[in-house]
Every structure is written in C-alpha cells, then in structure tokens.
Amino acid sequence: MSTIAPSDTFVDTVEPAVITLGGMLIRVIDRAAEARLMINLASKRTRGTPAFFTSANGEVIARVNADKELARLFAEADQVVADGQPLVIASRYLCHTPLPERTATTDLFHDVAKLAEETGTTFYMFGAEPEQNARAVAAARTQYPRLRIVGASHGYLSEEALEDKLAEINALAPDILWLGLGVPREQYFFRDHGAKLPNVGLIxxxxGLFDHMAGKVRRAPAWAQRAGFEWLWRLLMEPKRLFWRYLKTNPVAIWLLLTRSR
Structure with missing residues (x-):
C-alpha cells in the first residue's frame, strides 16, 4: 500500500496508521478524514496514473486469500479501508490499533460530495446498469445541487465502446472517478485501464453504491449495520444471488480474521 501525503486544503496532522486484518493491510481512518484525504489528493496531486482507493469486507478478505492476482492488486492500491462492520469489531480485539468506524462507500460518497460542493471538486460516476446509473446521478444532483458531476456512464461497456468512453472520461478530467463495478471487476479495470486516464485525479x-442511490437496493437498518449484520440483511434481500457466495466466503473470512490479524 502506498503512502499518501495530504495537501493543505484540509490538513490532518497525523498520517493514518495501517493494521493487518485477515492478511490484508487496512488503513485506520474515519469517514470524515477519508473524505478530506480524497478531496486533497484528487484536487491537488500532479496528474499521471490516478490514485486508486478501494475497500475491503469479509468477502474481499476471502477472495484475496484465494486469488494471488487479486491479492496483488489490492496490495498495490494507494488506500484500502474497511467497508464491513465485522472488520471494525474484529480490530477491537485482534489488532494493536482498532478501526475508529466503518468507512462504507455508501456513506462516504455523501461525505465527499458535501466537501466537493465547497471545493469545486468534480465527479464522474461510472458503473451499474444504465437505468440505475441515471437514477443515481439524478439523486446526487438533487441532493447536492452545487456538485459538479462532469459525466456518467453505465458499466456494461467493452472493446471499442469502452475505449471511446475512457477517452471521454480522460478528456473531461474529473477529480474523482467513482467506479461501481464490484469486486474484482473494479480492480481489473484499474489494472487494465488506469494508465489510460492520466487526467483523472483519483479512482x-x-x-453497489449506484444501486443504493437509485433505490434498487435498500440499506440495512442502522442497528443491523452497527451490529455487523448488514451482510445478513443483504442475504435476506437477495438470497438467490448471495446464499452460496456467503456460504463459501464467510467461514473463510472468519478464520482469516482470527489467524491473520494484528
């Protein structure tokens, strides 16, 4: 994981620590500090290959353990934060420094958007199905009328259509590209196309952020999120899609958290 130094727009005086959870390096940072860091880095850095920020939960920990290429891509990311409350709970008992809170992207987007209205930081929203992407963009524009969303696209593009879209994104030069493709497609996207976006500040x-913003998928109740049971809520909402996935990954993630955390 790279070391990211904040600029002076929103200065945090202490660089966030890194801990190991389930064998993965996770940044110890709260949502507010993460939002400030994203704004700083995206708006102030010298453009080149974009910075790459991503996140992990129990399913990701299990996937990374089973896939060496995916493990490499996560290890090379500039920042990995905890998107799952079970990781926060595990850090309190298993790590030298506990995570202050869950840095869920579905909440973090709003933290960053509020700051972006103040700073003029620009967004591009890429991912999800066409209808859900359009609804998510409309929701963001309604909630944050001063937010500069310079473009958007669904995530089901390939070959020439994808290359054309990458050229469009680079020409628009957004400060932050929100990439809603899911694991591992997001990591492969950055591996294969990150260098084609030198005018983008941060990816x-x-x-599933755009599906949540579009109203397609409901968030779990707050009490379930705090208790670490949002995965169970998602399973109840989408049993056919998630049952076998969670059956395979949850036991592995628990074992890895117990044996490879410090």
Missing amino acids: KTAG
Whole structure:
C-alpha cells in the first residue's frame, strides 16, 4: 500500500496508521478524514496514473486469500479501508490499533460530495446498469445541487465502446472517478485501464453504491449495520444471488480474521 501525503486544503496532522486484518493491510481512518484525504489528493496531486482507493469486507478478505492476482492488486492500491462492520469489531480485539468506524462507500460518497460542493471538486460516476446509473446521478444532483458531476456512464461497456468512453472520461478530467463495478471487476479495470486516464485525479471503487442511490437496493437498518449484520440483511434481500457466495466466503473470512490479524 502506498503512502499518501495530504495537501493543505484540509490538513490532518497525523498520517493514518495501517493494521493487518485477515492478511490484508487496512488503513485506520474515519469517514470524515477519508473524505478530506480524497478531496486533497484528487484536487491537488500532479496528474499521471490516478490514485486508486478501494475497500475491503469479509468477502474481499476471502477472495484475496484465494486469488494471488487479486491479492496483488489490492496490495498495490494507494488506500484500502474497511467497508464491513465485522472488520471494525474484529480490530477491537485482534489488532494493536482498532478501526475508529466503518468507512462504507455508501456513506462516504455523501461525505465527499458535501466537501466537493465547497471545493469545486468534480465527479464522474461510472458503473451499474444504465437505468440505475441515471437514477443515481439524478439523486446526487438533487441532493447536492452545487456538485459538479462532469459525466456518467453505465458499466456494461467493452472493446471499442469502452475505449471511446475512457477517452471521454480522460478528456473531461474529473477529480474523482467513482467506479461501481464490484469486486474484482473494479480492480481489473484499474489494472487494465488506469494508465489510460492520466487526467483523472483519483479512482474510488464504489461497489453497489449506484444501486443504493437509485433505490434498487435498500440499506440495512442502522442497528443491523452497527451490529455487523448488514451482510445478513443483504442475504435476506437477495438470497438467490448471495446464499452460496456467503456460504463459501464467510467461514473463510472468519478464520482469516482470527489467524491473520494484528
């Protein structure tokens, strides 16, 4: 994981620590500090290959353990934060420095958007199905009328259409590209196309963010999120899609958290 130095727009005096959870390096940072860091880095850095910020939960920990290429891509990311409350709970008992809170992208987007209205930081929203992407963009524009969203696209592009879209994104030069493709497509996207976007400041993986913003998928109740049971809520909402996935990854993630955390 790279070391990211903040600029002077929103200065945090102490660089965030890094801990190991389930064998993965996770940044110890709260949502507010993460939002400030994203704004700083995206708006002030010298452009080149974009910075790459991503996140992990129990499923990601299990996937990374089983896939060496995916493990390499996460290790090379500039920042990995904890998107799962079970990781926060595990850090309190298993690590030398506990995580202050869950840095869920579905919440972080709003933290960053509020700051972006003040700073003029620009967004591009890439991912999800066409209808969900359009609804997510409309929701963001309604909630944050001063937010500069310079472009948007669904995530189901390939070959020439994808290359054309990459050229469009680079020409628009957004400060932050929100990438809602899910793991591992987001990591492969950055591996294969990050260098084609030298005018983009930062790429932040977004998972199912746009589906939530569009109203397609409901968030778990706050009590379930705090208790670390949002995965169970998601399972109840989408049992056919998630049952076998969680059956395979949850036991592995628990074992890895217990044996490879410090």
